Amino acid sequence: xxxxxVPTAVAQVADRPLPLDAVVLGAxxxxxxWQRRNAEASIPHCIAHLESGGALPNMRRxxxxxxxxxRGFHFSDSDIYKVLEAIGWAAASxxxxxxxxxxxxxxxxxxxxxxxxxxxxxxxxxxxxERVLTDFRWGHELYCLGxxxxxxxxxxxxxxxxxxxxxxxxxxxxxxxxxxxxxxAVVCGHPEIETALIEVHRVTGDDRHLALAHVFLDRRGHRxxxxxxxxxxxxxxxxxxxxxxxxxxxxxxxxxxxxxxADLVAETGDEPLGDALVRIWRSAFxxxxxxxxxxxxxxxxxxxxxxxxxxxxxxxxxxxxxxxGFQFGWRMLLLTGEARYADEMERALxxxxxxxxxxxxxxxxxxxxxxxxxHRDGAHEQxxxxxxxxxECACCPPNLARxxxxxxxxxxxxxxxxxxxxxxxxxxxxxxxxxxxxxxxxPWGGRMTLTFDAPHHGAVEVRVPAWATGVRLIVDDAELxxxxxxxxxxxxxxxxxxxxxxxxxxAMPVLVREPHPHLDASRGTVAVTRxxxxxxxxxxxxxxxxxxxxxxIDPDAPFEVEQEPLVDAAGWxxxxxxxxxRVRPRPTGGPTYPVRRPxxxxxxxxxxxxxxxxxxxxxxxxxxxxxxxPTA
Numbered sequence: 001x002x003x004x005x006v007p008t009a010v011a012q013v014a015d016r017p018l019p020l021d022a023v024v025l026g027a028x029x030x031x032x033x034w035q036r037r038n039a040e041a042s043i044p045h046c047i048a049h050l051e052s053g054g055a056l057p058n059m060r061r062x063x064x065x066x067x068x069x070x071r072g073f074h075f076s077d078s079d080i081y082k083v084l085e086a087i088g089w090a091a092a093s094x095x096x097x098x099x100x101x102x103x104x105x106x107x108x109x110x111x112x113x114x115x116x117x118x119x120x121x122x123x124x125x126x127x128x129x130e131r132v133l134t135d136f137r138w139g140h141e142l143y144c145l146g147x148x149x150x151x152x153x154x155x156x157x158x159x160x161x162x163x164x165x166x167x168x169x170x171x172x173x174x175x176x177x178x179x180x181x182x183x184x185a186v187v188c189g190h191p192e193i194e195t196a197l198i199e200v201h202r203v204t205g206d207d208r209h210l211a212l213a214h215v216f217l218d219r220r221g222h223r224x225x226x227x228x229x230x231x232x233x234x235x236x237x238x239x240x241x242x243x244x245x246x247x248x249x250x251x252x253x254x255x256x257x258x259x260x261x262a263d264l265v266a267e268t269g270d271e272p273l274g275d276a277l278v279r280i281w282r283s284a285f286x287x288x289x290x291x292x293x294x295x296x297x298x299x300x301x302x303x304x305x306x307x308x309x310x311x312x313x314x315x316x317x318x319x320x321x322x323x324x325g326f327q328f329g330w331r332m333l334l335l336t337g338e339a340r341y342a343d344e345m346e347r348a349l350x351x352x353x354x355x356x357x358x359x360x361x362x363x364x365x366x367x368x369x370x371x372x373x374x375h376r377d378g379a380h381e382q383x384x385x386x387x388x389x390x391x392e393c394a395c396c397p398p399n400l401a402r403x404x405x406x407x408x409x410x411x412x413x414x415x416x417x418x419x420x421x422x423x424x425x426x427x428x429x430x431x432x433x434x435x436x437x438x439x440x441x442x443p444w445g446g447r448m449t450l451t452f453d454a455p456h457h458g459a460v461e462v463r464v465p466a467w468a469t470g471v472r473l474i475v476d477d478a479e480l481x482x483x484x485x486x487x488x489x490x491x492x493x494x495x496x497x498x499x500x501x502x503x504x505x506x507a508m509p510v511l512v513r514e515p516h517p518h519l520d521a522s523r524g525t526v527a528v529t530r531x532x533x534x535x536x537x538x539x540x541x542x543x544x545x546x547x548x549x550x551x552x553i554d555p556d557a558p559f560e561v562e563q564e565p566l567v568d569a570a571g572w573x574x575x576x577x578x579x580x581x582r583v584r585p586r587p588t589g590g591p592t593y594p595v596r597r598p599x600x601x602x603x604x605x606x607x608x609x610x611x612x613x614x615x616x617x618x619x620x621x622x623x624x625x626x627x628x629x630p631t632a
Contacts, residue, residue, distance in 0.1 A: 003409030014337030029426025033571025041361030088154030146193035194260025251296030262331035293348030339488030354615035455498030
C-alpha cells in the first residue's frame with residue numbers, strides 16, 4: 001500500500017517514502033495513540049456531521065432526494081471527499097468495515113448526482129446551475145474536484161477500489177477538454193487541484209494529468225482571476241510562481257500551491273521553480289511562522305502578514321494552514337533530503353495540530369491563538385474561545401482526519417539504499433525481510449532505541465532535531481562518536497559490521513526562548529519549551545483571584561519537570577513544568593496609559609507557576625491562556 005505522496009520512478013527526488021503498510025505506529029506512542037483516536041472517534045464524528053451539517057443533504061438536492069435548503073458554504077462537497085479519503089487511508093492501519101456501508105452509499109450518491117458530461121458540484125447543480133464553471137475566483141469547483149481525486153487515490157492505493165477515482169476522472173476529462181493546454185486560460189481561486197492531478201498522474205501513468213497540473217501552475221500569477229476586495233496577492237495571482245519571493249496571501253492557498261509546485265519539480269526537474277519554493281518556504285517558516293507551527297496571522301483574509309507580524313492574541317493560525325504547511329514540508333523533504341523540513345513538520349504536529357483537537361477526538365479549533373485573554377469574546381464561529389464540535393466552514397476536522405489516517409506515511413524514507421527516520425515516533429517498520437522496532441518516548445522524552453530482529457547490513461540515518469542540545473549514540477553496546485550528514489542526520493553505517501541495536505539520547509532540557517527582535521507583539525516576553533514541545537500558562541493553574549494578565553515569569557529561576565504526566569491518556573505522557581513568577585499589582589482607577597515612573601515599580605508577590613504543553617490547553621477547563629509570558 002502506497003501513501004499520499006509517491007513520486008514516479010523517474011522523479012528527481014532525494015528520498016522516497018516507505019509503503020504505507022510498511023510502518024505501523026506504536027499504540028503507546030503519541031502518534032500511534034492519536035491515529036487510533038482518529039480512527040475510533042474523529043472519523044465517526046466527521047461522518048455523523050456530514051449529515052447533520054448539511055453536506056450530504058446538499059448532495060441529495062441534486063438527485064432530488066432532499067428538498068431541504070442548501071446549508072453551509074458552497075464548497076461543502078470537499079468535506080465529503082476529505083472524509084472518504086480519511087477512511088481510505090485508515091484502511092491501511094485499522095478495520096474500516098463498519099464504515100463501508102457509508103462509503104458505498106456515498107459513492108453511489110455521487111455517481112447518481114454526476115452529470116452526463118462529468119460535472120459534479122452540489123451547490124452549482126442545485127442552486128446556481130447557470131453559473132457552472134464561470135466563477136473561478138470564488139467558485140471552488142476545481143478545489144472540490146481536487147479533494148475528490150485525492151479521495152479516489154487513497155482508495156486505489158490501499159484497497160484497489162477504483163469507483164471513486166473513476167467519478168473524479170470523468171470530471172477531469174471535462175476540465176481538460178475545456179480548460180486544458182489548448183482551452184480557456186483559467187485557474188482556480190483556491191489551489192488544491194494541482195497536487196491532486198499530479199498524484200493521479202502517478203497512479204494512472206496518464207501524462208495528461210501532469211500536463212494539466214503544469215498548465216494550472218504556469219497560468220497563476222498573470223492576474224487572470226480579476227480584481228477582488230482582497231487583491232491579487234490573496235490568490236497568489238499577483239506574480240508567476242517561479243518569480244515568487246515570499247509567502248503571501250491566504251495561507252492555505254499559498255501552501256497548497258507550493259505543495260503542488262514541489263510535486264511538479266519532482267516530476268520535471270524544474271530548477272527555477274524549485275528555487276522559488278525555497279524562497280517561499282524560508283519566508284513562511286523563518287519569518288512568518290508562530291513558535292507553535294501556526295501559520296497565518298490575519299483574520300480578515302486568513303492570510304500571512306508582513307515578516308514577523310505575529311501577534312499572539314490575534315493569531316489566526318488556521319488548522320488547515322498547519323496541515324498544508326506540513327504537506328509542503330514533506331514534499332520539500334523528499335526533494336532535498338534536508339532535516340530542516342522535518343523539523344518544522346514536527347513543530348506543527350506536536351503543537352499547532354495536536355492543539356487543534358480535544359483529547360476525546362470530537363471537538364476542534366479552527367484558529368489557534370497563542371493567547372486567550374480572560375475577558376475575550378470568543379463568540380466568532382471561526383475564532384472560538386474553546387473547541388467546537390463542528391463548524392459551518394468545516395474544512396479543518398476532516399482535513400485533520402485524512403492527515404492522521406495516513407500519518408505513518410511520513411515517518412521514514414529510503415535514499416540510495418539508506419533507511420532514514422524523520423518523525424521520531426514509536427513504530428514497527430517492515431524492511432523487506434527485516435523488522436525494525438523503534439521505541440521512544442518522543443516528544444516527551446529524549447531516548448530512542450532501534451532494534452532489528454536480525455543483524456542488519458546497511459546504513460541508517462536518524463534526524464537530529466533542531467531542538468536537541470546534545471546527542472549520544474550507542475550501537476550494540478558500544479558508544480560511538482556522532483557523525484552527522486550535511487542534511488542533518490545521525491549516520492550509523494552498518495555496511496561493514498552488521499547492526500542489531502541502536503540507542504540515541506537527545507538532550508532536551510527546559511529552554512527559555514525570546515522572540516525575534518523584529519517581533520514587536522511579543523517584545524518583553526519569553527516562551528518556555530522542552531524538546532519540540534511549546535508550553536503555556538493556563539488560568540486553571542492559577543490561584544483564585546489572580547488573573548492571567550497579572551502574572552509575570554522569572555526566566556532566570558530554575559524550572560522543574562514534573563514526573564507524573566499531566567493527563568491520563570494513552571500516548572500523551574506529557575509532563576508539566578514548574579517555574580516561578582510574580583503577580584503584578586494591577587492599576588486601579590488610573591489612566592490606561594500612565595506616565596512611566598521607575599521609582600514606583602514593584603516586583604509583586606512571588607507565585608509558583610505550572611506550565612503545560614500548548615497542545616493540551618483547554619482540555620481541563622475553559623479559560624485564559626498564553627504562550628509568550630511577560631518578564632517585567
